[in-house]
Amino acid sequence: MNQKKELVAGTPSLKVKLPLPLSFCQGCHHGSAVRVIWESLEELGIEDNTIFIGGVTCGSINAFITDVDALAPVAHGRAPDTASGMRRLVDEDTIIITYQGDGDAIAIGTESLVQAAGRSERITVFMVNNANYGTTGGQMAPTTIVGQKTTTTPLGRGKNQEGFPLSAAEIVAGIKGTAYSARGSLTSPANYTKTKKYVKKALQKQIDKVGFSFVEILSACPPNWGMPPTECLKWIDTELAKEFPLGEFKDVDSPG
Numbered sequence: 001m002n003q004k005k006e007l008v009a010g011t012p013s014l015k016v017k018l019p020l021p022l023s024f025c026q027g028c029h030h031g032s033a034v035r036v037i038w039e040s041l042e043e044l045g046i047e048d049n050t051i052f053i054g055g056v057t058c059g060s061i062n063a064f065i066t067d068v069d070a071l072a073p074v075a076h077g078r079a080p081d082t083a084s085g086m087r088r089l090v091d092e093d094t095i096i097i098t099y100q101g102d103g104d105a106i107a108i109g110t111e112s113l114v115q116a117a118g119r120s121e122r123i124t125v126f127m128v129n130n131a132n133y134g135t136t137g138g139q140m141a142p143t144t145i146v147g148q149k150t151t152t153t154p155l156g157r158g159k160n161q162e163g164f165p166l167s168a169a170e171i172v173a174g175i176k177g178t179a180y181s182a183r184g185s186l187t188s189p190a191n192y193t194k195t196k197k198y199v200k201k202a203l204q205k206q207i208d209k210v211g212f213s214f215v216e217i218l219s220a221c222p223p224n225w226g227m228p229p230t231e232c233l234k235w236i237d238t239e240l241a242k243e244f245p246l247g248e249f250k251d252v253d254s255p256g
């Protein structure tokens, strides 16, 4: 077996193209999130056979700086629709993934996400949840937790005024067509390793032609949270993961 592929944090050969047009803020988790996916694609041997569809999110830049076939950004929230259309056009062994932010996937894109799961589309959706609209300046998102301050909830999200956050992994898990749904984080090597297991399981469901799979990844957004990166890690562990617990919510071999 290839020694490199057994490493927890080996260097994916799907290297970024130089020069780096990276625009991520310091401490942002988009780089780690895409790395955990890239490593998984390689370890499963599907890196040359995967199409990346990026939603409207800071992380969509990953589509342009790495060596995968990519389409990004697609219309806001419509990455699962684009992926569903693509599914009907490409070889059945082609792997199709979407990479979306929480504002993209579970706000404007809720209908697309839910209906793709309902149809048990053989695609895999990765949703990065940083509890705000990071790309457009830190507005409240459906994933903003009660009490969290954002540019549109400067006093903190109030449950009576703005309501409660939406838990995408649990919502998707409740849909019959879903084969797999999980939520991970990247705050420690242990959490990174667990998240990688979730990512690989989700991809394996697609490889095995089982059905729709989904992984939510809790992620830091230091400038919009108004915290240094190290504090962000603690806040994810102590506050965000309390509202959005880590783990697997559905794992079946035959959806229904």
Ligand code: SF4
Binding pocket: 023, 024, 025, 026, 027, 028, 029, 030, 058, 130, 134, 135, 220, 221, 222, 223, 224
């Ligand atoms: S705004 Fe937030 S999500 Fe966007 S690059 Fe900066 S830290 Fe990352």
